Amino acid sequence: MRNILLIAKREYLEQVRGRTFLITTILLPTVFIGVFYLSFLSGKNSGVGKHIAVACSNPALGAEIRTEILADTEAKAKVDLFDAEMPGMLMDSDRAKLVAEVNDKTIDGFLWVDVPAKGPVVATYDAQTAGDFVTAERLQSALNQALLRRRLMESGVAASAADALLKTVKVNTRQVKNGQEVTSNAISSFYSAYIMALLLTMTTMIYGLNVGRSVIQEKTSRIFEVMLATVRPHEMLTGKLVGIGAVGLSQILIWVGAGGAFAASALGAQYLNGNLQIHISVFQIFLFAVYFLLGYTLNSALFAGLGATLETEQELQQYSPLAALPVWISFSMILLISSNPNSFWVVLASLFPPCTPIVMFLRMGSQMPPLWQIGASIALMLVAIWGVLWFSTRLYRIGILMYGKRATLPEMMRWLRYS
Amino acid sequence: MPVVELAAVTKAYQDKIAVQALSFRIEPGQMFGLLGPNGSGKTSSIRMMIGITAPDSGAITLFDKPFERSSLKRVGYLPEERGLYKKMKVLDQLVFMGTLRGLSADEAQKRAVEWAKKLDIAHSILKKTEELSKGMQQKIQFISALMHNPELIIMDEPFSGLDPVNATLLQDTLLELKAQGRTILFSTHRMDQVEKLCDSIALIHQGNLVLSGRVREIKSRYKRDRVHIEFSGDDSFLRSEEIAEAKNYSGHAEIRLKDGGDAQKLLAEAASGATIYRFELMEPSLEEIFIQTVGGNIDA
Numbered sequence: 001m002r003n004i005l006l007i008a009k010r011e012y013l014e015q016v017r018g019r020t021f022l023i024t025t026i027l028l029p030t031v032f033i034g035v036f037y038l039s040f041l042s043g044k045n046s047g048v049g050k051h052i053a054v055a056c057s058n059p060a061l062g063a064e065i066r067t068e069i070l071a072d073t074e075a076k077a078k079v080d081l082f083d084a085e086m087p088g089m090l091m092d093s094d095r096a097k098l099v100a101e102v103n104d105k106t107i108d109g110f111l112w113v114d115v116p117a118k119g120p121v122v123a124t125y126d127a128q129t130a131g132d133f134v135t136a137e138r139l140q141s142a143l144n145q146a147l148l149r150r151r152l153m154e155s156g157v158a159a160s161a162a163d164a165l166l167k168t169v170k171v172n173t174r175q176v177k178n179g180q181e182v183t184s185n186a187i188s189s190f191y192s193a194y195i196m197a198l199l200l201t202m203t204t205m206i207y208g209l210n211v212g213r214s215v216i217q218e219k220t221s222r223i224f225e226v227m228l229a230t231v232r233p234h235e236m237l238t239g240k241l242v243g244i245g246a247v248g249l250s251q252i253l254i255w256v257g258a259g260g261a262f263a264a265s266a267l268g269a270q271y272l273n274g275n276l277q278i279h280i281s282v283f284q285i286f287l288f289a290v291y292f293l294l295g296y297t298l299n300s301a302l303f304a305g306l307g308a309t310l311e312t313e314q315e316l317q318q319y320s321p322l323a324a325l326p327v328w329i330s331f332s333m334i335l336l337i338s339s340n341p342n343s344f345w346v347v348l349a350s351l352f353p354p355c356t357p358i359v360m361f362l363r364m365g366s367q368m369p370p371l372w373q374i375g376a377s378i379a380l381m382l383v384a385i386w387g388v389l390w391f392s393t394r395l396y397r398i399g400i401l402m403y404g405k406r407a408t409l410p411e412m413m414r415w416l417r418y419s
Numbered sequence: 420m421p422v423v424e425l426a427a428v429t430k431a432y433q434d435k436i437a438v439q440a441l442s443f444r445i446e447p448g449q450m451f452g453l454l455g456p457n458g459s460g461k462t463s464s465i466r467m468m469i470g471i472t473a474p475d476s477g478a479i480t481l482f483d484k485p486f487e488r489s490s491l492k493r494v495g496y497l498p499e500e501r502g503l504y505k506k507m508k509v510l511d512q513l514v515f516m517g518t519l520r521g522l523s524a525d526e527a528q529k530r531a532v533e534w535a536k537k538l539d540i541a542h543s544i545l546k547k548t549e550e551l552s553k554g555m556q557q558k559i560q561f562i563s564a565l566m567h568n569p570e571l572i573i574m575d576e577p578f579s580g581l582d583p584v585n586a587t588l589l590q591d592t593l594l595e596l597k598a599q600g601r602t603i604l605f606s607t608h609r610m611d612q613v614e615k616l617c618d619s620i621a622l623i624h625q626g627n628l629v630l631s632g633r634v635r636e637i638k639s640r641y642k643r644d645r646v647h648i649e650f651s652g653d654d655s656f657l658r659s660e661e662i663a664e665a666k667n668y669s670g671h672a673e674i675r676l677k678d679g680g681d682a683q684k685l686l687a688e689a690a691s692g693a694t695i696y697r698f699e700l701m702e703p704s705l706e707e708i709f710i711q712t713v714g715g716n717i718d719a
Contacts, residue, residue, distance in 0.1 A: 003519060010515050014506060223502035226563065228471045230491060230519045 003231045007239025008246065011214070015247045025251050028202065029258075036195065048076050050135050053098060053110040055082035057090045061115060061150050068142035075138055082110065090114055102128055111139050121147060190338055193365025196288055197330075197358045199255070203292060204357065205323045207248040208299025211240060212316050215307030215400070224400040233397040237304055245296050252292060256285065284364060287374070291357035294381040298353060298388060299323055305392025308399030326354035334362060341366040351377050353384035420483045422447050422571050422602040423468055428477030430463050436626050437463035440477070443621040443631050445571075445604055450597050452613035452620040452634075453606040454709070460626040461606040462499055465575055468604075469496055481571070492521050495569035499576045499606075501560055505549040509540075509559055512548060513566060520567040527566065534562040538588065554585050561589060565596070572596060574605040578612060590616065610705040620705070624713045638702045641711075645701040646674040646682060653692030661685045671697075 015021055052069070056062030059081075066079045084094050090112070098110040109127030116122075123143055125136050145166060152162040218224055227236055303316070303323070310316055330349065337346050341363040350359040350369065356377045363369050421444040430438045438460040445451045453461050466472045468479055470486055481490040504512055510531055517527025535541040538558045543551055548559065557580065565572065577593075578586045593616070597603055607613060613620055614634065622630035630637060649671040657665045657672060661680040666673045676682060682700050689695055703711070 006515065006518055010504075010507075014504070018506070218502075218504075221502050221505055222498075222500040223504060225471070225498035225500050226496070226502045226516070226560070227519075229469045229494070229496040229498070230516075232488070 003235045004239045004242065007231070007236060008243035011240050011243025012246050015210070015244060016250065021247065021251070024206070025254055029255055032198070048074070050075070050108045051078045052135070052139070053080045053082045053101065053107050054113070055084065055090060055094060055098060055110055056113040056115065057084070057088060058115045059087060061146060062113065064146035064149060065111070065113065065143055068146045069139065072138055072142070080107070099126065102126060109135070111143070113143060190365040193361050196284065197361035200288065200292055200295060200357045200361060201327050203248050203252060204295035204299050205327070207244055207296050208303050208323055209316070209320060211244050211300035212303030212307035213313055214240060214244065215304050215396070216310055216313055216316055219308065219311070219400055233400065234393055237393060237396050240304065241297060241300055244300065245293060248292065248296055249289070252289070287360070290378065291360060294378065294385065295357040297385050298381065301385060301388045301392045305388070305395040305399075308396040327358060330355045330358035330362065333359070337362045338366050341369070347373065351380055353381045356381055420447065421445055421480070422482060423604065424480045425464065425468070426478045428464070428467060428474045428479060430467060430472065430474050438467070439626040441623065441626070441628050443628065445602060445619070447602050448597070448600050449602055449618045450593070450616055451602070451604045452617035453604060453623070454608070454610055454613055454620055454705070455623040456608050459623050461623065462575055464623070465573055465606060469494060469573065492567070493570045495564040495567065495572045497560055497564040497574045497577055501557060503548045503556055503559060506547060508545055508547055509535075509551070510544045512559065513563055516563040517566050522567055530566045531562065534566055538562060538592070554581055557581060558585070558589070570601060572601055572603045574603070576607055577605055578607070578609070610709060614705045622709055622712070629712050630708070634705070637708065638705070641703050641708055643700050643702050644676040644680065645703055645707075646676065646685065647697065647699045647701055648672050648674065648689060648695065649697040650689060650693040650695050652694050655692060656685065656689040659685055659688050
């Protein structure tokens, strides 16, 4: 035990005193918050401030569509009503004129609404950008609203009554927690959990790879032979895992402390409100630490074994997608997780040990998973860690003394048999 | 009571036999040389002695007990593959290694400083290891292996890569430790060093023991058929019928006599045409004995 602690202490001090620790502790959250805030702002500003022309074969409907678009004040759109060459009729020459205006960038796009005497209304939106689905969504809503109003009025409904009928209602989200209704902000809850899942992903990946790198460095510097004359391989591996894990935990503690201090400050109060309000409970922080430790141990045990079979850090880099794979799987399910956190596939993913930490936190964004599922996921992770450690310690014991070339798969199988 | 004893130890890696039925013993206070060319099985034997690997068969005893890890606290080991933590400061590194071997941090620091002074690297003790020359790093490893006052010191190729001044410094330190009663095993392929320093040797080739025993005794088993001669003048005596092989350097020659060759006759022949400054009838060197024993079949 004394040896394990001595090795852990050495690993801890070497990493914490290093420049990389200082840089990642400060830089990582700064970049992270910057990217997150940018994506938040760009989401908020997408489809805003567009200059649009509305061309409609029914001038009255065209005017109403314009009014509807302008009624959406968040869009901050500038809307021109297009004067057709022949009022009440849209011709190819009109369309060519509008296309030329878009091409010249005089306008961002135009909404072309053809209302035939018989048959359905046909509408198209031509724009400079192909993927502006936010504006297209806004125009569709405005067009349908105006069309509905017009049809109601054509059926004899008075304008005021039509307005009353078409009044939209905003749905406020509330969450039922422990039988009680609580006001919730779906966006901020989701973002809070999303940030924690991302942090968990990055830290477990970075520190897992760190263990692999550290094993390779020791192998390259030939320190193992000296160490093994004093300590056992499993003491070395355990000390390394404990030491580097402690570095990760320290970094998280610094972030949580700094984040807490910021949230409690006046500046924090100014920024962290509305959709940016932080929704993290003490239980979530506790689970964050638990899932970090489990995720880190799983990743680092894997990379320690792998590192022992390799010769250079470049070779290790080739295997880093292995650590990223669970992240890709988890984030590809993000829509399903946020809309249906208790569906079969989501529960299955949250119980699959490599994905557990991330998926569990993404689920928490929508709803706290049942305690039994949290317990089961932790138990399954422990079993997975035990399994990976079983393989890794065997590869490690032999691999650290094998110099010169990367081990082949048949060689690794032999190592497992020797141990 | 031997400090180390190997009894019929065998170790194979896949289909390559590294060590085969190797037996020898090292007595307390001895300077013991484990000899052999590169790849002969020296490092494999040492790794088994200190439990880094386990023998496939045979028995190893350390301090008169079957191998147990607690005995390693009494052993100092300098491996052939030198290893240090490059980013650590020298003193931190030595304290770390000392504490792993059971010293308290304070005691380890005290001894590290003492040794650093003794080996003339005190000025570098607060530097990072990567800032030091290879020779300096080797001294640090030397200290790291010795600072816990081990009873058995195992050094694998301890002088490789050292300049003559530092090699002499470390050699003198080893002799000093021997004088204090420590047992020293060192492995090398440089047989001239062993001849100077060791009391006993085990000579291995391709994993097999080919010679073992006290150096004096081994050498006495071989005939004195080597002649070193320093001369000036006529060198025609080098074609004498008494000679099997002669190497003529300017001013001196190394001669191997024929079977039954007469050294006195050769001296007379040489003296008849040349001025003789030195004429020495010598026993063969360990290197020559080794080559003679394995029939020149050396792979390195």
